[in-house]
Amino acid sequence: xxxxNIIAEIFYSIIGIIFALVGVKALRDPGAQKKATTxxxxxxxxxxxxxxxxxxxxxxxxxxxxxxVLTAINGVKQSANDVPDPQAVRASANKLGYKVFIPALCLxxxxxxxxxxxxxxxxxxxxxxxxxxxxSGIVALxxxxxxxxxxxxxxxxxxxxxxxxxxxxxxxPQLLSALGALFTAAGVGxxxxxxVSAIIPEGSxxxxxxxxxxxxxxxxxxxxxxxxxxxxxxxGIGIPFLIAQxxxxxxxxxxxxxxxxxxxxxxxxxxxxxxxxxxxxEVKNKYAIIKSQIPVAVIxxxxxxxxxxxxxx
Amino acid sequence: MEALKLIGVxxxxxxxxxxxxxxxTVVIAGVVTGLVAQMPVMDILDTLGKSFISNRTATLFVLxxxxxxxxxxxxxxxxxxxxxxxIKNATTGRVILIYQAIRxxxxxxxxxxxxxxxxxxxxxxxxxxxxxxxxxxxxxxEVSDTIRGASAAAENYGNFYAQNCFxxxxxxxxxxxxxxxxxxxxxxxxxxxxxxxIAVISVLVGAWRDLTLDGKLAKMAGKGASAK
Numbered sequence: 146x147x148x149x150n151i152i153a154e155i156f157y158s159i160i161g162i163i164f165a166l167v168g169v170k171a172l173r174d175p176g177a178q179k180k181a182t183t184x185x186x187x188x189x190x191x192x193x194x195x196x197x198x199x200x201x202x203x204x205x206x207x208x209x210x211x212x213x214v215l216t217a218i219n220g221v222k223q224s225a226n227d228v229p230d231p232q233a234v235r236a237s238a239n240k241l242g243y244k245v246f247i248p249a250l251c252l253x254x255x256x257x258x259x260x261x262x263x264x265x266x267x268x269x270x271x272x273x274x275x276x277x278x279x280x281s282g283i284v285a286l287x288x289x290x291x292x293x294x295x296x297x298x299x300x301x302x303x304x305x306x307x308x309x310x311x312x313x314x315x316x317x318p319q320l321l322s323a324l325g326a327l328f329t330a331a332g333v334g335x336x337x338x339x340x341v342s343a344i345i346p347e348g349s350x351x352x353x354x355x356x357x358x359x360x361x362x363x364x365x366x367x368x369x370x371x372x373x374x375x376x377x378x379x380x381g382i383g384i385p386f387l388i389a390q391x392x393x394x395x396x397x398x399x400x401x402x403x404x405x406x407x408x409x410x411x412x413x414x415x416x417x418x419x420x421x422x423x424x425x426x427e428v429k430n431k432y433a434i435i436k437s438q439i440p441v442a443v444i445x446x447x448x449x450x451x452x453x454x455x456x457x458x
Numbered sequence: 459m460e461a462l463k464l465i466g467v468x469x470x471x472x473x474x475x476x477x478x479x480x481x482x483t484v485v486i487a488g489v490v491t492g493l494v495a496q497m498p499v500m501d502i503l504d505t506l507g508k509s510f511i512s513n514r515t516a517t518l519f520v521l522x523x524x525x526x527x528x529x530x531x532x533x534x535x536x537x538x539x540x541x542x543x544x545i546k547n548a549t550t551g552r553v554i555l556i557y558q559a560i561r562x563x564x565x566x567x568x569x570x571x572x573x574x575x576x577x578x579x580x581x582x583x584x585x586x587x588x589x590x591x592x593x594x595x596x597x598x599x600e601v602s603d604t605i606r607g608a609s610a611a612a613e614n615y616g617n618f619y620a621q622n623c624f625x626x627x628x629x630x631x632x633x634x635x636x637x638x639x640x641x642x643x644x645x646x647x648x649x650x651x652x653x654x655x656i657a658v659i660s661v662l663v664g665a666w667r668d669l670t671l672d673g674k675l676a677k678m679a680g681k682g683a684s685a686k
Binding site for chain 2: 159160163164194204207210212213239252253264273281282283286289290300302303307311322324325329330331336339367371381394398402403406409414418423434436441444448449452
């Protein structure tokens with residue numbers, strides 16, 4: 146393994162430990178619901194992150210099916226979290242002032258600086274963009290602990306609290322990328338591409354950009370989830386009709402996902418963004434948020450198509 | 459039967475649309491696609507495991523959680539609320555626009571402000587409606603709905619269009635792992651950089667929207683007054 150890979154494996158092991166600690170938290174919580182299945186979910190996930198790479202890959206395949214069964218039977222629940230006391234938070238905010246933003250700024254900036262260094266200095270090529278994210282997570286954590294004079298135990302308490310808040314859905318992007326790989330292996334992309342080639346005239350870049358962005362938005366409207374649309378539409382349309390025709394994959398990928406979000410703004414399927422907040426804000430018309438968003442979504446989608454056309458080629 | 463291969467896509471679409479468990483939907487779609495393509499079961503398990511391992515990149519955002527969690531404990535959200543409450547004499551449209559700008563910046567730095575329940579409802583809506591009441595007196599349900607809709611929308615614009623500017627965001631990592639898996643060498647830094655233009659443009663479009671909102675409210679309030 147290269148140094149870059151070794152460091153990446155260390156970071157994946159740290160993620161695995163965080164998963165395992167969420168499982169331990171569930172086991173130790175006397176009031177936790179579905180304790181056994183919840184702990185099993187997090188431990189299996191931890192196992193794949195820490196050891197999966199060194200074992201025959203079908204073992205991880207079985208683990209993936211196991212975690213899907215555990216979520217399908219609704220077996221994964223949040224356990225009790227040490228939620229910060231609102232008065233203590235207020236007091237700390239008053240004491241620290243706007244300094245409280247420093248670690249968050251570090252998180253973003255250290256990642257950019259580290260990735261840039263790693264990309265430009267050959268001796269630091271272990272610092273890939275992915276490893277830079279891990280480095281920034283650790284540096285910003287240390288900055289926070291020192292600046293706030295916080296007990297290091299809060300790294301564990303708050304890290305597992307947030308991971309538990311995110312829940313099993315946190316693994317969705319990874320599973321969707323894996324699904325994209327399976328689709329490609331099975332030739333799904335080719336089938337979609339053959340169908341779509343009827344709409345896109347040979348060599349028409351504008352139409353290809355428009356079809357990709359609109360398909361992203363439409364699939365997101367139907368599914369209510371831009372991530373899922375991205376793996377399907379990028380494999381089926383983005384790659385054959387844009388990237389394979391010479392479009393820059395970075396521009397296509399970055400704009401592709403946010404083009405999908407134009408669809409999220411228009412759909413009641415994305416209930417937690419568009420419908421639940423309407424109830425929460427006690428709006429009389431439950432579609433008031435979507436109504437407000439549709440003009441912006443349409444304008445943004447047109448801008449996405451234009452940007453992709455001008456910058457990807 | 460080439461079209462049969464699309465069954466996996468169909469499963470994803472239906473599974474998400476009927477709100478079946480998302481993780482199970484994706485895994486079922488993958489397994490069924492493999493079966494339809496006549497891959498042996500061991501090959502399916504192997505491909506599933508291999509691509510799950512190689513796409514662990516998409517889950518790197520977990521490494522940022524301890525720092526973000528500690529910042530919350532020490533008052534990050536409270537200071538953001540202090541900042542926006544400090545704004546005086548703004549019109550409804552401007553309050554919403556300022557919130558969108560703050561939400562955009564926060565998303566780009568992966569700062570969690572609490573979204574609709576913890577920020578829009580207790581802070582933005584009272585300020586935006588307060589500005590309208592100060593200007594027009596009593597406001598109708600229709601005006602109130604418009605203001606609340608626009609406030610909730612500002613949260614979504616900032617959240618959606620700016621989150622990928624952060625290298626460790628799950629959306630950014632999804633793009634990276636999907637494209638790398640398909641054989642294109644892209645990095646999180648490149649994707650984050652190319653996500654900046656849309657974030658900036660979204661604030662400009664929001665600015666147009668929010669500033670025309672003030673004119674629209676004046677018209678709606680005028681109509682209400684003449685009806686009386």
